[in-house]
Amino acid sequence: MGSVSELSQSNEYLSFRSSIPLRKIVVDEDGSKAWRVFDSGPKSVSCPLICLPPVSGTADIFFQQVLGLASRGVRVIAAEPPPYWNMKEWCDGFKRLIDYLELDKVHVFGASLGGFIAQKFAELTSNCPRVASLILCNTFTDTSVFEYHDSAALFWLLPSLVLKRMLMGNFTNDKVDKRVAESIDFMVERLESLNQAELASRLTLNCTPCYIQPQSLVHLPITVMDVWDESALSSRVREDLYKSYPHAKLAHLKSGGNFPYLSRSDEVNLHLLIHLRQFDGTDLSASYLSLHKMPPQSTISQPEEGTVSYFNQREKYVKIS
Amino acid sequence: MSSRKKVLLKVIILGDSGVGKTSLMNQFVNKKFSNQYKATIGADFLTKEVIVDDRIVTMQIWDTAGQERFQSLGVAFYRGADCCVLVFDVTAPNTFKSLESWRDEFLIQASPRDPDNFPFVILGNKVDLDNRAVSAKRAQQWCQSKNDIPYFETSAKEAVNVELAFQTIARNALAQETEAELYNEFPDQIKLNANDNGRNRDGDNCAC
Secondary structure, three states: OOOOOOOHHOHHHHHHHOOOOOEEEEEOOOOOOOOEEEEEOOOOOOOEEEOOOOOOOOHHHHHHHHHHHHHOOOOOEEEEEEOOOOOOHHHHHHEEEEEEOOOOEEEEEHHHHHOOOOOOOOOHOOOOOOOOEEEEEEOOOOOOHHHOOOOOHHHHHOOOOHHHHHHHOOOOOOOOOOHHHHHHHHHHHHHOOOOOOHHHHHHHHHHHHOOHHHHHHOOOOOEEEEEOOOOOOOOOHHHHHHHHHHOEEEEEEOOOOOHHHHHHHHHHHHHHHHHHHHHOOOOOEEOOOOOOOOOOOOOOOOOOOOOOEEEEHOOOOOOOO | OOOOOOOEEEEEEEEEOOOHHHHHHHHHHHOOOOOOOOOOOOOOEEEEEEEEEEEEEEEEEEEEEHHHHHOOOOHHHHHEEEEEEEEOOOOOOOHOOOOHHHHHHHHHHHOOOOOHOOEEEEEOOOOOOOOOOOOOOHHHHHHHHHHOEEEEEOOOOOEEEEHHHHHHHHHHHHHHHHHHHHHHHOOOOOOOOOOOOOOOOOOOOOOO
16 A cells, blocks of 8 residues: 555645645543644634544545635535544534534534434534534444444454454445546545554444434434445435435435545535535525525636635645646 | 446436426426526525336436526536436527527536437426417427427426426436446456455445
8 A cells, every 4th residue: 555546646635735734633631632623714604514534534535625615615624533432422522622613503514434423413412502404425324234233342452454454345446437446545545544543443433333313303404415326335224314314405426436525526515515505694604605606616726706715815825836 | 237226317407597497396396386486596406206117216306597507517517417408488489599509508518428319308388378489389390300309398387297298307317327327337447456356235334
């Protein structure tokens, strides 16, 4: 795995890393535990979109959402947790993080495990809501789909090499298009960067018996985003999610594999915009601009006249050749 | 072809503003109609499951703002479309004349693999109104000249032909999807790594 993936060499990724600082935020008594956070967009927005990664992901996997939505005035925060070993600890830590960032409520875009925990967090805070809405990407409502219940209690003592092998099974590269292949390469690289405690704790959360009680989330605006190709979740898992949230907007993608935020970022961003648009002009808006206008979305990030683009403005003087 | 795989059909509705695109979609998906005109802003979509030839398929129907005509919605919006529905208002000749440029716009943006055979369906809407200005014959002639595009006269208000039109849309979209699927069976690159186990069938036995 010594090679460097194409995505992490791309201009987009390099300019993302050079323009948005990676912040480490400690919210626990244990000072060695830090959330890793990319916070982009106007700080005046108090109800931003927070992106939570899957088991093998780091905060930077959402760089295309950060870039794509920042130009629409959306404040996007990609957040990666430190090792938490149970759901309660995780949710308490997340609550302290959003307190620290002085956010009242947040929209959460959660992928796989990130989506599962986002639902759990919304459920646990339903008395004093901190979640404004959910966008659930390739996720589930019950950890039993992973059939690892018995061994979950032992993950903490497995060496990281074994844990990585467990995850690598998902990363099949045969018969996928170029963009999906690139997304897999990038994720493999992220996976390599994670240490034993990070991996073991996330796998423990992912596989310890736990399920969501969707009836406590019926009042929340939800978009369910999923990919219908064969490499992603099985259709049974997807249908369970639809049944849990009959009121949800269903944003199906034809293809994109397990990591559509990387492989189909433009489609994912379009769905995120459509989701966030319903909050235009309210306290819960994630953008300081009206998202109802659809400017031409050129692939080259050229700021249009009249629109303000935080990212692009800064990009001017952090351009990398 | 894996015939029992669940199918997602992406349908895009285009046409001048005020011809009834949103109303047609709402009539089909929600069985509702409102006389109140509210311009669509940006693009939005609804999903509906339908049965086509004993197969359950999910239609993702994208509605657009008619004003956005020369403003590109971006390739993400058009990508993977299986059928394009062009709507005009039978009481407004200008909206009929625009069909040609909507069709061109779609073909340029979506750049389908086989543009000559890409499925379009034309809907002449508002046939419930008295002040008709585009005759059925004229519309049919135009459709015939464009490689026999199916034509329906609809009324979103009175639910005339809406169900029938969308059945045709779904069927033609499904045929298109199936063809695209076959094409994709050929891997576009040959990988030389030893991936001998093949893919895991469920993909949900692990945790990424």
